[in-house]
Amino acid sequence: MAAAAALVHHGIPIRLLESRPRLGGRASSFRDQTTGESIDNCQHVAMGCCTNFFRFCEMVGIRDQFVPAEVLHFFGPEGRMDRFAAGPLPAPLHLAGAFWGLRYLNLAEKLAIARALSKLATTTQRGITFAQWLAEQRQPQRVVDRFWNVVLVSALSESLDRIDLQQARKVFVDGFLRNRQGWVVEIPQQPLDDLWAGPVRRMLEGGNALVEVGQGVARVELNQVELNHVEPNRVEPSRAVPSGGRVTGLTLRDARMIPTGEVILALPWHRLGEIFPPGSALQPVIDQASKLEAAPISSVHLWYDRPITPLPHATFVSGLCQWLFQKPVEREHAASTDKASPGRYGYQVVISASRVLAGQSQAETIAQVEEELKVYFPPLREATRLHARVVTEHKAVFSPLVGSEALRPRQQSPIANLQLAGDWTETGWPATMEGAVRSGFLAAENVLERLEQPTRVLVDDLPTSNLARLLWGRLG
Numbered sequence: 001m002a003a004a005a006a007l008v009h010h011g012i013p014i015r016l017l018e019s020r021p022r023l024g025g026r027a028s029s030f031r032d033q034t035t036g037e038s039i040d041n042c043q044h045v046a047m048g049c050c051t052n053f054f055r056f057c058e059m060v061g062i063r064d065q066f067v068p069a070e071v072l073h074f075f076g077p078e079g080r081m082d083r084f085a086a087g088p089l090p091a092p093l094h095l096a097g098a099f100w101g102l103r104y105l106n107l108a109e110k111l112a113i114a115r116a117l118s119k120l121a122t123t124t125q126r127g128i129t130f131a132q133w134l135a136e137q138r139q140p141q142r143v144v145d146r147f148w149n150v151v152l153v154s155a156l157s158e159s160l161d162r163i164d165l166q167q168a169r170k171v172f173v174d175g176f177l178r179n180r181q182g183w184v185v186e187i188p189q190q191p192l193d194d195l196w197a198g199p200v201r202r203m204l205e206g207g208n209a210l211v212e213v214g215q216g217v218a219r220v221e222l223n224q225v226e227l228n229h230v231e232p233n234r235v236e237p238s239r240a241v242p243s244g245g246r247v248t249g250l251t252l253r254d255a256r257m258i259p260t261g262e263v264i265l266a267l268p269w270h271r272l273g274e275i276f277p278p279g280s281a282l283q284p285v286i287d288q289a290s291k292l293e294a295a296p297i298s299s300v301h302l303w304y305d306r307p308i309t310p311l312p313h314a315t316f317v318s319g320l321c322q323w324l325f326q327k328p329v330e331r332e333h334a335a336s337t338d339k340a341s342p343g344r345y346g347y348q349v350v351i352s353a354s355r356v357l358a359g360q361s362q363a364e365t366i367a368q369v370e371e372e373l374k375v376y377f378p379p380l381r382e383a384t385r386l387h388a389r390v391v392t393e394h395k396a397v398f399s400p401l402v403g404s405e406a407l408r409p410r411q412q413s414p415i416a417n418l419q420l421a422g423d424w425t426e427t428g429w430p431a432t433m434e435g436a437v438r439s440g441f442l443a444a445e446n447v448l449e450r451l452e453q454p455t456r457v458l459v460d461d462l463p464t465s466n467l468a469r470l471l472w473g474r475l476g
């Protein structure tokens with residue numbers, strides 16, 4: 001969608017083919033049969049540092065649909081809530097007051113975190129996991145559990161013993177150290193489907209795009225030069241020189257063949273091999289990317305006969321539950337009534353890196369989640385559950401393992417008129433909507449250049465504050 005929006009924005013006619021009946025891919029919604037509500041496959045949030053994602057939102061007219069959460073609510077293991085909001089100081093001190101106020105960390109633990117954060121800002125060490133680095137920094141286990149784990153498992157959907165040090169550093173630098181805006185969590189005010197199917201589709205179609213959903217690509221057609229390509233490309237795949245071959249068309253699942261000019265394939269990495277003839281110049285890229293590992297994310301959707309909390313969202317420092325969000329319909333309802341009236345009140349609990357749920361029934365997961373929530377939200381003890389369901393995306397994101405960066409290809413593929421896009425391509429970002437948009441913008445830039453209309457589509461990161469620069473330099 002980002003590549004399409006960028007090209008349409010620059011006056012290029014395009015055709016967007018999506019195999020599912022709806023736009024949005026992993027960031028989409030589905031209709032829950034019991035409640036009739038459109039619910040997101042999982043709550044998606046963006047952060048202030050997602051500059052390209054917000055540029056995409058501006059382009060397609062949905063920027064106002066993402067609203068910043070000025071305050072976060074952290075529940076410590078003892079069940080007490082701490083408010084977390086920025087103060088007036090420049091980054092990296094904007095969150096210092098909120099951080100000192102967290103009651104589930106003691107003074108020695110806070111000093112240990114501050115020391116490690118400062119070191120993390122400038123470390124160039126590579127090839128180790130974040131857990132190894134934390135051990136080198138002698139971070140106490142309680143600090144690992146109550147701070148580092150809380151931030152990183154949500155941000156990267158992986159356990160600390162599997163996260164690459166530099167990937168972890170990026171989260172803290174972009175999110176917390178560089179700029180006051182970086183950490184701000186922005187929450188969509190509507191189910192994602194309503195955004196994509198409404199304003200986004202209208203923007204694309206109003207700008208000379210043909211949008212076809214439920215229209216899968218069965219096979220990529222290549223010209224003879226490409227089909228004769230037998231030598232596996234031994235150089236680093238993403239840097240391979242164009243092979244001289246071309247994509248000549250796409251055969252759709254309904255057997256129609258459509259001729260193509262420039263092509264952007266924005267499939268997940270594990271689906272590319274299904275539609276590409278084996279042995280092409282893209283084969284080494286497909287082989288490399290297939291080594292990327294995936295991590296699961298689960299969401300537990302719960303509906304009760306009464307509100308369990310007035311908070312729009314909450315973060316939990318220990319246990320199975322990581323985040324809780326009120327569903328948008330209920331947020332509106334809560335805002336429009338003084339007193340909670342009987343009805344249906346929906347919540348979503350997010351569990352990233354949810355491997356622990358494998359082999360557990362939905363009923364067991366729901367019971368475990370409810371037991372935890374009862375500690376934080378006593379009204380739940382009196383509430384009647386109306387409906388519940390667990391949704392797990394098994395290949396939610398690629399895992400930011402040590403060495404995973406080298407497996408991600410550039411958008412310009414070895415086949416000249418073929419660009420790759422998707423959160424898994426080389427963007428420098430983890431698997432996020434920001435990463436996906438960046439890949440789409442980069443692919444669009446390449447297409448514009450090939451059409452002899454070179455244009456910069458990508459927008460800059462948030463600037464590094466003067467204070468952060470003084471402390472740590474440019475924070476590249």
Ligand SMILES: Cc1cc2nc3c(=O)[nH]c(=O)nc-3n(C[C@H](O)[C@H](O)[C@H](O)COP(=O)(O)OP(=O)(O)OC[C@H]3O[C@@H](n4cnc5c(N)ncnc54)[C@H](O)[C@@H]3O)c2cc1C
Pocket residue numbers: 017018019020023024025026027041042043044045046215216217218266267268271275297298393395396397421422423424431432433434435436
């Ligand atoms: C549960 C969950 C929670 C997440 N939470 C967040 C979050 O809070 N914040 C955040 O920034 N990111 C989050 N993410 C990550 C984010 O959703 C992804 O990084 C992003 O959506 C990836 O977009 P993409 O375009 O690269 O790939 P996808 O969204 O996977 O899109 C690929 C598309 O290609 C289509 N397709 C596949 N094969 C074909 C074919 N043969 N022909 C035509 N079309 C085809 C698919 O149907 C799909 O629509 C989350 C992801 C999940 C799963």
